[in-house]
Amino acid sequence: MPADGPDGLVNVGLGFWYRNPAFSTITPGYVPVTHPVGESASLTIAGLKVKMKHSPSDCDDSVNMYFPALETCVHNSVWPTVFNVFAIRGEEYRDPRVLIPGIDHIINWSPSFMVATHGPALVGKDNIREKATRYRDSLQYMWDQSVRGINKGWTMDEVSSRISLPALYDEDYLTSERYGVVEHHLRQIFIGLRGWFDGDESKLFPVEPKERYAKLIAGFGGREEVARQAQAALEANDVRWATELSTWLARSAGATIADRALLASCLRVIAERTPAANIRNWAITRARHLDGSMPMDRFMRHTFSSGVLRTTPSDELIATLRVLVEPSAIDGMNHHIAFHIDDVLCGLHVRNGVAVPTTGANADSTVVMSQKTLHALLKGSVLWSDMVAESSVSINGDVGAVDRFRKALENKGFSS
Structure with a gap:
């Protein structure tokens, strides 16, 4: 993505850059482990007592730490956005049931200061307790309601479209959709719990994608008609349907430059409107690939850096x-x-x-x-x-x- 302009990078969700351009060299930050920690530990470091608790987050080996003398917690559990159960780049399942205990430990420690590996620090016992509690409850809400939907026989699409976080979670940035979006997290929970088949009969033995697109296009009256309906849907603010129709064209045999440009237009509208940085960045990157302004073919093979x-x-x-x-x-x-x-x-x-x-x-x-x-x-x-x-x-x-x-x-x- 370019640095500025309509397709410009706004931020990467948890900061302004993945790699800060102010630094000309990039060196690994890995430091070998010298004192392995199990589920919990109490250590003295530089004269300060430290309580440590294994608290899986976006990685399985995350450890939260509490310095009693400083009333300070250093953690990787309460992010500056609703937790990314699903990463659009692709990731293993991050189970809310595994994540929540780490936040419960923070609440029980009752710190006056919280220093995050992701995002800004928080100050004040009451403020931290309130925000950390709401944060862990947002995770429980997504998991509980996904299970409720599954038990009612809802498909993954139905779970994703019928469940949303209540308005109270939008009261501050910690539980807002500024990184990923809840409807995607719900899908990840669904797959993490019961796998890819959600009971939708058409997904049991689906038609090969290109054949399916060809049949859908023919059924809708041909390529020109599908393109007309997609453009009309986009103009009518029905962005989801416009994107689906455009995808048929762009991914079908015989796709034209105009077909790919139409889908790129839909993705740019999504990028302009989404509150989530990851979604914007993916949509813009894909649009630039489709319209040829920044082909991504070199990333579609296994390379060794x-x-x-x-x-x-x-x-x-x-x-x-x-x-x-x-x-x-x-x-x-x-x-x-x-x-x-x-x-x-x-x-x-x-x-x-x-x-x-x-x-x-x-x-x-x-x-x-x-x-x-x-x-x-x-x-x-x-x-x-x-x-x-x-x-x-x-x-x-x-x-x-x-x-x-x-x-x-x-x-x-x-x-x-």
Whole structure:
């Protein structure tokens, strides 16, 4: 997203930037653990007693801390927006039942000061108690009402459209929809509790998407008619329906520049009106991809950044190849390939359409290369065939089987 203009970045939900442009370099902030904490602990740090409580939040290993002498709590539980049960970028289920106890502990500590890992500090016992209580209750409300809807036989779409937070939760920013939106959180709770099938008969065995779009478009009178209805819906302020109709066109076979531009227009309206930063940013980014102003194709493949390569052991990188396999290209294979990367030995057993990570012991064939060469192959800055020609990669065993496997990988360096 650009820095300004109609498509400009306003904020990223929990701050103005993901990476502050004022800082020219980016260094990892990770510090290795020196004192593991279980469910709870009481420590003395720099002369101050600290109570610690395992309090999962947006990550499973979050720990909330309370300094009694300072009446101060340092936490990752009460965010400056209604909690992001669902992250639009994709995330594992964040179960409210797991999150709520962390907030209950904060309330029981009764701090006078709260310092957040996300968002500004809060001051005052009564103020903190009131806001923290409302925050934990917003999570319980979403979970309880989702379960109520499920028990009534509502589908996921019905749960999402029929349930909303009461107006009282909009009284301050802590429980307002400034990051994600409640209707998406409800969907995540639904899936987290009972999985993807919600009882909607049409979802049991749906038609393949492109075929479905073609049938819907034909049923509505053809592409021109669908485009006309989508534009009319957008002009009539029926943005959801306009977006759905436009999606049929943009995702169907034969989609035109005009079809994609129409969907981009719908997404920009959503971006302009949503209170949630994550929704705005996703909608603008997708619109810019659709209209060609900022294609995102480079993100629609598995890549290996320099930072990932630098910090990931070679055996883990080799194991990652398993998710790059086109299974039809290894159909019928049963071959164990060892990879000797400098002093690291690991392997992949190619069988039954998968590549199973192994220690590399007793392999049928062995590939030998340096870590530097492995990194270059994964980044695509060099090609396998060139590396073999200059002896930077050597193969002992069945060269044909190794070649068949590496050509099945959706990675330019390995497959070329």
